[in-house]
Amino acid sequence: MKTYDQLLPKQITAYIPAHIQGFQRDMFIYKKLENEDPIAHFKTLKNRLTHINQWDEFCKISDVHFTLMNDKGENLNQVNSVGDLIKIEKKPMHKVNICEDLFADWVIITKFIEIDDELISCAIIELSPTINPFINSNETKHFYRKDASNTFILYRVKNILSVSIHGRNEILNSKVSSKLKLARNIFISNFGLLGIDNLLWKDFARCLFSYDS
Secondary structure: OOOHHHHOOHHHHOOOOOOOOOEEEEEEEEEEOOOOOHHHHHHHHHHHHHOHHHHHHHOOOOOEEEEEEOOOOOEOOOOOOOOOEEEEEEOOHHHOOOOHHHHOEEEEEEEEEEEEOOOEEEEEEEEEEOEOOOOOOOOEOOOEOOOOEEEEEEEEEOOEEEEEEEEEEEOEOOOOOOHHHHHHHHHHHHHHHOOHHHHHHHHHHHHHHHOOO
């Protein structure tokens, strides 16, 4: 089976941040289309990838809710630009707004790149932990430090489509304001360090390909 660095050209993998410390992970899935229009299929997958509020539908083995918004706190339907924010919450906590400071994680879109022509198409979204900009605190609201990143790459070359997710510099965020938050971050990050994040994102990629909208 091909790996991401065998299928993705260097000009695409160059967008993946360098790994300096902590843990890294690479999840990769691809499909060769035989009887489908690859350009149309890419557009469908790109639409799913950029409509982050719908990611819940593709996370079949994890009860996670995603809310995409701009820096003013206005909800968005689709990624617009670098600087857009995503609040990540465990269901059903997103409906009750109780202890949001403890249960919600925040990431910011640090890269949003689109390449589209007849032979090659690509969409790249990079996320990194960030503060909650709507409260008076400089504390990173995530179980990983702000230097961590997840890079999502949707790529098409001719009739081959791939989705890859690349985690870099994943280190526990221990700089938090309470022991309860630290315990929570240790618990969640341990799931990632044990490889459970890989299972979740691989399931996400498979559902992205197969989900019948």
